[in-house]
Every structure is written in structure tokens, then in C-alpha cells.
Amino acid sequence: MAGARAPLLEVKGLAKAFGQNAVLRGVSLRIAPASVHALLGENGAGKSTLTRVLLGMERADAGALLLGGAPYTPASTEGARRAGVVLVPQERTLCAHLTVADNVMLGIEPTARARPGIRDRERARAVARQAISLVAADPARVPLDARVGELGVADQQLVELARALAQGGLREDGRLDARLLVLDEPTSSLGHDDAARLFDRVRALRDAGLAVLLVTHFLSDVRAHADRYTVLRDGRVAGEGDPRETEPAQIVREMLGRALEEARASGAPEAATPDGGEVVLDARDVSGVKRPERASLTLHRGEILGIAGLVGSGRTELLRILAGLDTKRSGTVTLRARRGVGLLSEDRGGEGLMLGRSIAENVWLSPRAPRLAAPGSLLAEAARWIERLAIRARGPDQRAGELSGGNQQKVQIARLLREDFDVLLVDEPTRGIDVASKAQVLSLLRDLAGAGKAIVLVSSQLDELVTTCDRVAVLRRGILEPPRPASSWTEASLLLEASS
Template identity: 85%
Template sequence: MTGARAPLLAVTGLAKAFGHNVVLRDVSLRIAPGSLHALLGENGAGKSTLTRILLGMERADAGTVLLGGSRYAPASPESARRAGVVLVPQERTLCPHLTVADNVMLGIEPAARGRLGIRDRARARAIAREAIALVAGSPARVPLDARAGELGVADQQLVEIARALAQGGLREGGRLAARLLVLDEPTSSLGHEDAARLFDRVRALRDAGLAVLLVTHFLSDVRAHADRYTALRDGRIAGEGDPRETEPAQIVREMLGRTFEDARERATAEAAPPACGEVVLDVENVSGVKRPKRASLRLHRGEILGIAGLVGSGRTELLRILAGLDPKRGGTVTVRAPRGVGLLSEDRGGEGLMLGRSIAENVWLSPRAPLFAAPRSLLPEAARWIEKLAIRAGGPEQRAGELSGGNQQKVQIARLLREDFDVLLVDEPTRGIDVPSKAQVLSLLRDLAGAGKAIVLVSSQLDELVTTCDRIAVLRRGTLEPPRPASSWTEASLLLEASS
């Protein structure tokens, strides 16, 4: 498909740093016109920074980019769109109350000639119809007058792509003016059948001459649909080639930088529960409003059960259902824990803590706390937790927002421990904290399990799951697979299982 044609996009020696943090180092890649090129890498590998440079959201520190043979250095997303480089972001950006046509044209509505500020509705509708026809194959597939919120997830994704193409401009006759379409995790919220239908349409766009840069974690999508792939690791190119001629294990090696050990033949049966650990949480066929689609697990007192999965697989949604924060669509959750279930949120600043309040107030933040308590009466107990968890702070009256990320995380944990929950649902506990703090937090979780707490640990850091958990289950495209002993997993086998 790519042949020997001159590349549409030629990136040479790209580098980018944020302060002392070097994110991209001498990155070079080529994307041919009419091809689908996959960009792979672990979280933090540099994928987002590279795409943000291509989309005009960041400026490179060094290196050159050529688009169609001409120097390309967009100063803004608008200038990137004018050059024909458009994005479909991972998160949905549709307005659910607006029609499909209005969503496609949002922000680019044409004005009626000679009538300043008056929208040319007929022209806008014609452009929307052309864009939908390009993406869906027929305007009838996705009705222009349907409310976006009433569409299925797969059709909403088609509308997102149509809007991106409309932003890049359409030539006379509905031909594409956009030259490069960046798809960021387009199937993260889709099932296999919807993902297959989406890629049918993406291939049609590719065959019409559009170059597609696919940012994804799903190796199965890459092997099935991509013409070429590039793997990033620590900001550098770690591998590239034809994914159909490259074994998945080799691609995983390139992404992780470690040898691959297929542990799937070891102890595939569910691990035996810890000694004398009764079941405190029993989950049967639970489904959420969107995610997960199906999840079953049994959590035993004194164990850490890890949940691995890609972005969009439904990990956080599952924990929020188990904590009672979000409704479930089906299934049962049985809690046999007298002290209940506590959640450590992944959104530390937005949901887990009151950053403008003191450590003491955050530690006591709970429905179980005294209804009326003088602020100073909270200080001795908060001081005890500061000492117990080695929180580096000026004292219990210091504001949580003034602490480092690792110490903020410990304040969240202190609140859960003060509540003395039997079951702890821990979502990305080491996100955004330094290495020593990570080690302290993970060691604390092991100590808590040793003291009889039952813990569900969600983490994007696969090495943390392998070294910290007793059992690990993989959540893949919304379905939780049966857990297996942590000793039967490696980082590479976890990544391969989650991305298949």
C-alpha cells in the first residue's frame, strides 16, 4: 500500500523537552500518502507530545517536519487544520443535544454571502452531508437530523471523523482536502464488531488518498489494519516496520525494552485464595452504563487483586461502581465487609482532596466524621497520621495543595485508613509521584494487605502490578478476564493480553 512513493509527512530529528524532562529525542518517521501508520508506546513514551507538535499544540525544540515536501511548523491547531492535518481526539467532543449536521459544522459554519454574521444553513448542511458520506459511505447511515446523543458509540465516532475532515476542508464534489488524519485511540470504547466497522470506513478514507496516523495500544488493530508501525520508548524510536511481518512479542519487546516471556501457559487457573482469607467482595457479571461490559471477581481478605487494562477499557468505571458512586446496568455486587468499601480516586486534585483545605480537614473528610467539630480538635488525629505515614508536611494545618504529589497521595490514604475500611479500591495510586514515594505507597499497600485489608489495585504501571499484587486480571475492551496468579504474569505478557 505504501510502495515507494515520496512521504506525505517526513519527521527528522525531532526533539522536545519540558524543563529538565526530555520527552522526545531524535525522533524520525515517514508517513506515505494513502497509508495507515500506527504509533505505539507505553504511557509516557512520547506519543502525545509528538502528535501535539504535528497538530500545532506544541513547538519542537529541534528537528524538521516536511508536509508534502514543504517545511511544516504549525503555530496553532488552526494553522495545522489549514494545512490539512486534523485530529479525532480520544475523548468524545460531540454536543449530544445538537444534530449530526450541527456537530459536524460546529465552529466552521459558513456565513451567507453579503449577510455578515448570518449562517448559510443550506451550505452548512451540504458540507455536513458530504463529510458524512465520505466517512459513513452514505448519508443515510448516520442521519443528519439525528441528535448526536441518540447515536451508538460507533456512529458517534464516525461523526467525530466527519467533523475533523470538514475542519480540514472539502473540495468541490466532496473530495478530501485534509491530508493527514490523526486518530487517537479510536477504538478504546468500542467492541470488536464496532471497531471492525470503524476500520472499514478508515480504510476507505485511506484508499481515497488520506494518510492516517493511528495512535493506539491495541496490537490486534495494528496487525489487522496498519501498513506500517513506529514504536516509541522513552522518547526515542525503538522499532518500526510492517506489523503483519512482525511478531506481537517483538513489538512488545520494542515498547518495553525488556525480553518477552510468554507466561500464559503457567497457572492459568484462578489462584487459590490467601490462607484463611474469606471472600469480602463478590462481583458477578457487573456491567456499567458504558463500561465495563462484563466483570466478575472475588476478593479475599488479605490479598491485593490487580486490574490491568488499556485506557478506555473501563477500569476506573468498574471501581466507581464497586464503590457505589456510579450506577450499574446489570449484575450483582455483594459486600461482606462490616467496615465497608473505600475508594482512592485517580483524580487526586479534582476529586480525592480539597487542595485549598488543611491536611487535618482532608483526613477527617468523611460521612463518618463528627457532624460538628472545632477545626483544632481535628489536629491531634491528623498529626498521628502524618507521623504514621511519614507525610512530609509542616503540620496538620498545612494546606494539602502545598504538598508534593506523593504526600498528597498519602493524605488520601490516611483518610481511608482512619475510616478503617475493610475493602480498599485503589485507582492509580502512584500517578504523578516520584520514585521514592511510589515505593513507599506500594510498600504501604502490601503492609495493609498483610494486616487483613482486601485491596483492588488499578495501575497503568504494569511492573507495579506484577511486583505488588497476589493476583491480576486483565480488563480488555470492557470485559474482565479471570484473574491469575501474579507470578504467572510478566509486564510483556500483560501488555500483550490487554492489547490483543
């Protein structure tokens, strides 16, 4: 078994804190050579920080790393790469306008031996060809001269994989210098068939001697393709073992810290299911340019419809299509709301607010607002919303960027409420805010639904969906499943459904 072999990588008591926030708390694990080791955990469990330490992006505060039995202390990604530890990131980092060969060799272009500083194009193409042959069962599907932007998502993923292997080093006899490949959510944007093809190549690389650290939320991928797994929870190792010998419910219990039957959050009021409320939004078989692949939903006045799903499942893309911000590839969206649709963006700082402008300007400015308004009117209007939503601020002229995350979120909500939209599309409203602010925001959403607003709530916090929503639907690999009453879900059953 993989776990019985001498480890390629050994992590001993790793600790890391950012200020007062301890992210890793004595993490220890072993990754065997020529194996696929899955790393699991909810958002915030410490997975990203651990991988950043392995890749030289962060330095641990305590603990030790051993690679091949020798101390391993990468001070940079370049140091990790020279040691044979490479990454395929979750988000594409390819240059769409460059060719496959240029993307594979970007940053590691060989130079002519006789003319230092001059790129050796022939040798670069040979290495790129060799890398592509390792990751593509049919290299003709990924031509070296094709522009990456013209490839499908699955083939772009193969180019990312080829680039990582090239960065780790390829010998002329075809053997790999790369020793550990970190795959960060590799199938989050792939359909079932494309994911299966990717894992075929991952198994081939494993069989060629490469160790793979698979960071994922998909339990089905873990059970089908991993030799071992480790679960992180709150910065600690909460479980490990052979995924084929472990029931999914057990892995979920390790991730959440409680059993399926205990997972329902306590202390929150039970959301009521609307009784035949008016339909204000109806979407049929909607698909986006990339995600979602197929989504249908019916939203009633006075209800909160929750959407659960893993990162990359298409939740944000669906909301943006419903809001008319992104183009849909197919399907229909019928709106029966006189006052229209408003979107609360998950990207609070980049898209939802003008952080350098005042609260008053953020609350007021919108396509519906009068182009000319007296400064006194803006300040008075903002002051009204500051009082109504209990926004902690010096006054309406304070810059939004100076507020806490929770109060920034309230400013976003204030703008939507001032517009008086009938339908609110709310994307990760409690991300990055404290517990008290979370309770206030969720209570406000329930009050708005009680006043007749229709709300679609996307959240990665599964307890919020269970306790705040009337119905919850799971978006899995781009497909939105039919919603069920929130009372029939638990956090664990939602996680199991989303990750299957």
C-alpha cells in the same frame, strides 16, 4: 509498499522538553500518503507530545517537519487545519444537545456570500451531509437532524470523524482537502463489531488518498489495519516496520525494552497468594452504562487483586460501580465487609482531595466523620497520620495543594485508613509521583493487605501489578478475564494480553 513511497509527512530529529524533562529525543519517522501508520508506546513514551507538535498545539525545541516535501511549522491548531492536518481525539468533544449537522460544522460554519456574518445553513448542511457520507457506510444511521446525545458511542465516533474531515476541507466534487488524519485511540471505547465498522471507513478514507496516523495500544488493530508502525520508548524511536511481518512479541519487546522472559521486575518481594481468605466482595456479570461490558471477580480478605487494561477498557468505571458511585446496568455486587468500601480516586486533584483545604480537613472530612469537631481534635488526628505515613509537610494545617504528588497521595490514603474500610479500591495510586514515593505507597498497600484489608489495585504501571498483587486480571475491551496468580504474569505478557 507504503514505506517505499515518498513521504507525505517527514519528521526529522524532533526534540521537545518541558523544563528538565526531555519528552522527545531526536524522533524521526515517515508517513506515506494513502496509508495507515500506527504509533505505539507505553504511557509517557512521547506519543501525545509528538501528535501535539504535529497538530500545532506545541512547538518543538529542535528538529524539522516536512509536509508534502515543504517545511511544516504549524503555530496553532488552526494552522495545522489549514495545512490539512486534523485530529479525532480520544475523548468525545461533541455537544450532546446539538444536531449531527451542527456538530460537524461547529466552528467552521460557512456564511452567506451576499450577507457576510449570516450563516449559510443550506451550504452547511450540504458539507455536513458530504462529510457523513464519507465516514458512514449507511448515512441513514447518522441522520443530520438527530441530536448527538441520542446516538450510540460508535455513531458518535463517526460524527467526530466527519467533523475532522470537514475541518480539513471538502471540495464540491467530494475530494478531501485533509491530508493527514490523527486518530487517537479510536477504538478504546468501542466493542469489536463497532471497531471493525470504524476501520472499514478508515480503509475507505485511506483508499481515497488520506494518510492516517493511528495512535493506539491495541496490537490487534495495528496488525489488522496498519501499513507501517513506529514504536516510541522514552522519547526515542525504538522500533518500526511492517506489522504484518513482525511478531507481536517483537513489538512488545520494542515497547518495553526487554524480552517477554526478561520482563518481570527485579528487586521487589514476591507477593504471597492468600490461602483461602474470607470472601469480602463478590461481583457477578457486572456491566456499566458504557463500560465495563461484563466483569466478575471475587476478592478475599488479605489479598491485593490487580486489574490491568488499556485506557478506555473500563477499569475506573468498574471501581466506581463497586464503590457504589456509578450505576450498574446489570449484574450483582455482594459485599460481606462490615466496615464497607473506600475508593482512592485516580483524579487526585479534581476528586480525591480538596487542594485548597488543609491536610487536617482532608483527612477528617467524610460522610462518617462527626459534623462538629474541635479544631484541636482535627489537627491532632491529622498529625497522627502524618507521622504514621511519613507525610512530608510543615504540619497538619498546611494546604494539601502545597504538597508533592506523593504526599498528596498519602493524604488520600490517610483518609481511607482513618475510616478503617475493610475493602480498598485503589485507582492509579502512583500516577505522577516520584520513584521513592511509589515504593512507599506500594509497600503500604502490602502492609495493609497483611493486616487483613482486601484491596483492588488498578494501575497502568504493569511492573507494579506483577510485583505487588497476589492475583491479576486483565480487562480487555470491556470484558474482565479470570484472574491468574501474579507470579504467572510478566509485564510483557500483561501488555500482550491487554492489547490483543
